[in-house]
Amino acid sequence: MTIAYLNGAFMPLEEARISPMDRGFLFGDGIYEVIPWYEGRPVGFQRHMQRFDQGLAAISLENPMSTEAWHTLFTELASKSEGEHQGVYLQVTRGTAPVRNHRFPADCPPTVFAYTFAVSAPSNGDPERATCYRVATATDRRWKRCDIKSVALLGNVLHMMEGVDAGADETILFNEDGELTEAAACNVFIVQNKTVATPPLDIEKLPGVTRNMLIDILRNEGWNVEERTVTRTEVMAADEVWLTSSTKEVAPVIAIDGQSVNDGKPGEVWTAAQSLFAHHRFNA
Helix, strand or coil: CCCECCCCCEEEHCCCCCCCCCCCHCCEEEEEEEEEECCEEEECHHHHHHHHHHHHHCCCCCCCCCCCHHHHHHHHHHHHHCCCCEEEEEECCCEEECCCCCCCCCCCCCCCEEEECCCCCCCCCCCCHCCCCEEEEEECCCCCCCCCCCCCCCCHHHHHHHHHHCCCCCEECCCCCCCEEECCCCCCEEEEEEEEEEEECCCCCCCCCCHHHHHHHHCCCCEEEEECCCCCCCCCCCCCCEEEEEEEEEEEEECCCCECCCCCCCCCHHHHHHHHHHHHHCCC
């Protein structure tokens, strides 16, 4: 049984109910986070909470709990759920107003919802056991505030389905200038001549927690990691391409638009990078 938390109470997920007038349902007016929780320990907890605070501030919504209270809540929620490897999903919306109106309602308590879901055991960098991804490409047509982790994800969903419809697992996106932004649900890295590169953060990209952790870990180990504009031509010619997200960590891309990336297997730089991430995931 999956246990959820909704507005102060724990309950079976199938019993959780919100009003159809909730602004998260009507407008996508809310912020969410997904935090890996492995064997009772979170990955990147402080970084996730910092991004959560920034997202709420960006839409003028007050955080209903302190960081310490969130940690206590998630720890209890994870303990009520089965499995050693879980993802904690948190969503806070602007709440339920008596009438549908684009304006922010006054004195409206937020809706606070969280639950856990099973995730695969994280990788230790073994290429023989890596989950590899085939991706399609598309022009990024989402809104211009992708730096906010909003629950309004229709643009991402449509781009994901472009990849699925093309027989791929994900979709890598480029802006109208042919510059890499991110993927439908991940950040993207390339490797060329053993140099790692990823686009700099701006309003076209989500400030991924795993992305930022990986950059810090690799730089602390003396790696050359560049945050710069990456072109479509560079992506297609890269020695390696990676996806990063909280539930994927660092995932190798083995094909883009049906063309193999290098030899179509996880590369040696990915093996080293994911091994380092696995070693530091709880302290980065």
